[in-house]
Each structure stands twice: as structure tokens, then as C-alpha cells.
Amino acid sequence: QLQLQESGPGLVKPSETLSLTCTVSGGSINNFFWTWIRQPPGKGLEWIGDIYYRGDTNYNPSLKSRVTLSVDTSRNQFSLKLTSVTAADTAVYYCARGTGPYTRWGQGTLVTVSS
Amino acid sequence: DIQMTQSPSSLSASIGDRVTITCRASQDIRNNLAWYQQKPGKVPNLLIYTASTLQSGVPSRFSGSGSGTDFTLTISGLQPEDVATYYCQKYNSVPPTFGPGTRLEIK
Numbered sequence: 715q716l717q718l719q720e721s722g723p724g725l726v727k728p729s730e731t732l733s734l735t736c737t738v739s740g741g742s743i744n745n746f747f748w749t750w751i752r753q754p755p756g757k758g759l760e761w762i763g764d765i766y767y768r769g770d771t772n773y774n775p776s777l778k779s780r781v782t783l784s785v786d787t788s789r790n791q792f793s794l795k796l797t798s799v800t801a802a803d804t805a806v807y808y809c810a811r812g813t814g815p816y817t818r819w820g821q822g823t824l825v826t827v828s829s
Numbered sequence: 830d831i832q833m834t835q836s837p838s839s840l841s842a843s844i845g846d847r848v849t850i851t852c853r854a855s856q857d858i859r860n861n862l863a864w865y866q867q868k869p870g871k872v873p874n875l876l877i878y879t880a881s882t883l884q885s886g887v888p889s890r891f892s893g894s895g896s897g898t899d900f901t902l903t904i905s906g907l908q909p910e911d912v913a914t915y916y917c918q919k920y921n922s923v924p925p926t927f928g929p930g931t932r933l934e935i936k
Contacts, residue, residue: 758916758927758928758929758930759865759867759873759916759918759927759930760927761924761925761926761927772923772924774924775830775924808872808873813920813925814863814918814920814925815863815865815875815878815918815920816863816865816873816875817875817884819872819873820872821872822872
């Protein structure tokens, strides 16, 4: 069964870069879009962007200037980089498969932005 | 970008009640709408897609309707395990925006 697992630092300093990786197991990363979604504590879901296995990307206009998605098909992984983070970027970050609706999600990882 | 709104933002209902949550899109999205249930501390779970198709394994007390700009999620016979926040999401175009959520509690 397909599983997704987010990994990366749980604490990032303000103005630095948040980096997360999603590892896909139980299936191939090929032939699908892969998505990042985040949820600040106590708030709603925000779509960050998605990436096709070949590298084509779509980004949320509100985050586009700070976000970069990449994919490594040899490792069955895709990644998120968010630059110049502030406290407002504190959230649970989820990876998911597809462009919506999402039937496969990772468990989520909390990233806190704090000095 | 297409904006998604939901009403109410929160509601309290009794066990066995029929509960209706509304989602509205700022532009026509045809039937490209999904509903998710998120229980506290858990990952969102897809309930309904294409506005009215029940995802496999979801109890039949959940149903969805609507097209264009106005959509509803109905729970027919509220159960204690339905306490959660419910989100709609449009996915016909980028960005695939979520609604702000509706928090459902038991009275």
C-alpha cells in the first residue's frame, strides 16, 4: 500500500530556509503529481504547490516567490524548500499524491519557526 | 483565483440530527469539488469527490450535492465519531483552494 512520509527539521530559525522531503514507499513516484499542503496550528488547510514526476511545477501565488519544489525519481522522493521563513510559516506540513482530490497523505510534520 | 467560502464556520448538533454544511465557490467549478473530514490531530480524510461521489469506505450517512458554485455536505443521522472539522476543496484549476472549514460539535 502506498505510503508517504515527511521528514526534515522540526525547528527553523526566522529568515532561514525550511526544507522538507517526502518519501514515497509501496509505489512509484512516476506518472503522478505530488503535492505539499500546510496547516498552521488551529487553522485551515493551505495548498503550497505540486510537482509532476518529470519536474513540472505549480505554486500557490501567495508563496510562489519563496517556494521551490523538486523531485528525485531515483530515490522516490520529492522535496519542498521555503525561504525567508517567519513565525507565520509555523505549521504542520503534509505531502500528498495527486492534484486533488487527495486520497493519500503523509502523517504530517510540525515545523516551528522560532529563534 | 477562485475563492471558497463555507457556512456555518461552526455548529453544534445532537446525535441523530441531520446536519448540512454549505460551500460556495466564487466562480463556476462545475462538479470539481471534494469534501474532507479532519478529526483533531489527524490527517484530513477524503469523504466525497466530484461533488457527490462517496469515497470508498465512507459511511453512507454522508452525502454531497451541488454543482457550479453552490454545494452541500449532508450528514444524515449524526454520530459521535463525526465530531470533526469539514473542508471543501475545489480542484478544477490551480490553485486547488480549500474552504476555511466548518467545525462540528455534539450538543
